[in-house]
Amino acid sequence: MRGSGHSVDSIVDAALSLLDEIGLPDLSMRRVAGALGVQPSALYWHVENKQTLLAALADRIVGEAAAGASVPDAARALRAALLAHRDGAEVVVSTAALGLGSGSLEGRLRDAYAAAGSADAARDATVLAQFLLGHCYLVQQRMQAAAIGAYDATPGEVAASTEADFEAGLAALTGAP
Template sequence: MEPHHRYGRSEVVDRAAHLLDEYGIADLTMRRLARELGLTPGALYWHFADKQELLGAVADRILEPAARPVADATWTARILAIGAALRDALLSSTDGAELVSATFASGRSAVLGRIVAQLVDAAGGAGFEPGTAELAARTVVYYVLGFTADEQSRLQWDAAGALTGTQSVWDSDPNGRFAFGLRLLVDGMSAQRQSGTQDGVDTGVAIPSA
């Protein structure tokens, strides 16, 4: 059997996700993954064109729980639920936010694309035009990624004993702080919805309530 046929694509992604969780994104290299699988680095390219495609597949594995549709809810409840689920998924793996941020920038995560589409649909339900709904959806994702990346960095520094004596309000009640920020975004969207302001231009017409 050819070396690259010893493992299916899903098995390779599983091992890569395990390496990420155990050692972090800095040590998730094609060379290390190949060594863990008992393959040559070149054999991995049978499954993945490059490292970015591999990282996108790992991101999809992490994000899948956050992509489940939120049904029978108001647009505000959907955005809050999707944002919370996305944060939970990112926190489930070491450096999850950093990994997903990289794949978001490169457009390599299909599952993250589905999550953005759900947020766009929710923003559309708030009365935003398609272009503005896309911007609103991505703003929510940027907030969740940024907050969670900071949160994971603080957890790592704390585990290393580097935060001793430097704790502040930013190191307490992360759930409350996250919910506050996400709610602030939703409230801002609601304010624009009521004022009729979109794309930074006051239309002078209030968007009708859904």
């Protein structure tokens, strides 16, 4: 793999593509290796294990969020990034729960709170991150249930109908209208 032209970025690219296609439960190192045309053992030159790969995926997903000029804008951009990928919220929450990855989701919120003059930006960011991750995880579960006919809506309707709930929670946590 060293001579194959692959890197952590190309591995994360392949894993993200597979995540969107097959979802987190079926994402494996073997499948990522297969998508890259290498043996699974070749991946370990670049990523230590599957959790390390998931942490890199989480950072990539969060990194896709546009920078927000305010706390609500940052939270909305992060919501959009999490919902843009199948199981995106689950990948990010599982990584955060284990203390892996860069912590960029909370970091972005902390920076936004600090810029807004929060007296306790770290705590405020933690609370908003927990709301954001829980909300997005619930929405994605409903979207997947809707996709197989187990929830009475289309996936798009689920995303649209839960946006008002997100905005109400965001307003409650930030005081923003």
